[in-house]
Amino acid sequence: MTKQVAGISAQTRWLILAIIAVLALGSVTVYAVQAFGRYQARTTGASAAQITDKLHDGNRIVFRNTAMGQGYGQIASVAIAEPQGPRELSQTVCDRVDATTEYISCMRTQRGIPTTFETRILDAQANTVVEWPLPGVPSRTRISEGGLVATTAFVTGHSYATDSFSTETVIKSVQGLDFGNLEDYSIFIDGQELTAVDRNVWGVTFDSENKFYATVASAGKTWMVEGNLAERRMNSVIQNAECPSVAPDHSKVAYKKRRAQSGLAHWDIAVLDLKTQKEIILPLDQGFDDQLEWLDSQTLLFGMPRTGSAGDSDVYSVKTTANAQPQIFIKDAWSPSVVRTTG
Template sequence: MTPVLARPAHRRTLALLAVTVLLATAAAVAVGRAAGRAAERDHDRAGQPAVRQGKFGLGGPGRLIFRNLAWGPRRDHLAAVPLNDPGAVRTAGPTDCLRFHAAAGTGVCLRATGGVVPGHEAVVLDERMRAVRHFPVPGIPTRARVSPSGRLVAWTVFVSGDSYAGGAFSTRTALYDTRTGTLHDSLEDFTVLIGGRRHEAVDHNFWGVTFAADDTTFYATLGTGGRTYLVRGDLTRRTLTAVRENAECPSLSPDGTRIAFKKRVRPKGADAPWRLYVLDLRSGREWPLAERASVDDQALWRDGRTLLYALPGDYGADVWQVPANGGGHPRKVVASAVSPAVTGP
């Protein structure tokens, strides 16, 4: 069978089409490579941590989980790194949070909600990071904590509309028992004792809960009358007893003997008003830590010797650490991160 030969004009058209395809492919490759090089330059110039998509749970040993603040599609998502290698490539999951904490396989995530009227909610997470309970909250998230056993969960939000507040802030702090399903939606319903006497005032504000191991005792901050107090809570008796003045955002040590807190060392409105301190609950002795920057955060015990906390950074905040004994030096351990939690031993 004699082959049918293409006409000369047709052959020229096919050749032109082939050249066009080759040129377009080469251009696309060149553009892609240039974009890649530009992205690498931007990454190097920005100094942002490397982030990869993946999965992780709340029960893994020796893991540091936090809200990722590195720019990119996973900003504000929870991410994890090995506790002994916090500068490693971070694994970011699908869960986004504004505030977060976890312990013993239970997590709490405070996040924004969509819809016609934006709002916020507290989400209780299980060990596999699945949402098991949702609670609407009346304001902007600021603090979150889970008890060492994973049974109790607490959160604090800023609210507006309280007539007594004036220009000051107002808060709501809630506690949730994952075992019984009991929600204490406001610590303002508890009885407050200051100096051994019942204290009643319309301006009671509570924030920064930290739990003891017995799942009954907890500590928090009380603000009233222009003063702040460290209060010890009893969940069974529904009481809050003031134990010290000028102590905010407490964090109980793993052995239950010390509390880290921020202490106001300068008047309201001044620059750098707070300093991190540690209080020995048995002796009543307190001491400042080596971090001299103003820390407006609820510190977290990395272990029995070291505290983690956030300071302002180039992309929102960075996580730092400092020895709890008052010695040593502060050190940045995780860039572009906030709201850390430690899992496992």
């Protein structure tokens, strides 16, 4: 005799569950097909940017190409002296990029069912050196001249603009060393150890092969921290500071600073003089959500999605002086990284 549960037989309940599962799988499949279709539309046809076969092996900007057509999403580079000039492309597609004279760190989404994520380290000629899996959506990466690689991935949620996200930030080396998850380090805020279970760490920038800066968040607050790999310890430097970036002369750190307002999150740019502890804030009419990059000691670069055009973005530059206004530096670009082989 078939068992009855709340007026519905067990067989009927299993049939209903099976139908729901099929519909859910169908929805996932439809979404995946639509997403792949949108990606195909961006990557086919002639490129909207001028492409060159000449390798930019001098002072250059390495970035993610977002010009529609062939080469969309691939690693690109332009000469620093001609940022709007022809761009050289590699065949590797990345979501986030950082580069030194020897290596390129590439965080990638491998589209499929299931979709997976990875970090791939390339040499200066874009040949793969090493790779490892990521636990979630690529967010931030930085690589040091000595081959230290920091990556931040979202493990839940997809935006720093909400309070529901969680991240995993790890540091490894091209040579195979693993410095672990930074959430496992000792973290001190104003001298008091932070042990809260809701703490998050993201947005590493390297000051040396042992010293770094990063963002720590807990209970709705953020701090820029100074970290020490050998001691596995981080100490707070300043509150309300995210995604730091150390200046080439190591005298200043630039970062995102969240504006006190209701509604959607809005970040301005701030620069801290590490010697005097003086902070300069550069208000932005349109807030941004990127990790800054230093073009030189007085100029910052950052990516900005293009309003009303999904998948498009541009790289802007801004001087670190009062009342400076951002200007487009490279059209159809994202995740800029400055590589200097000469002074």
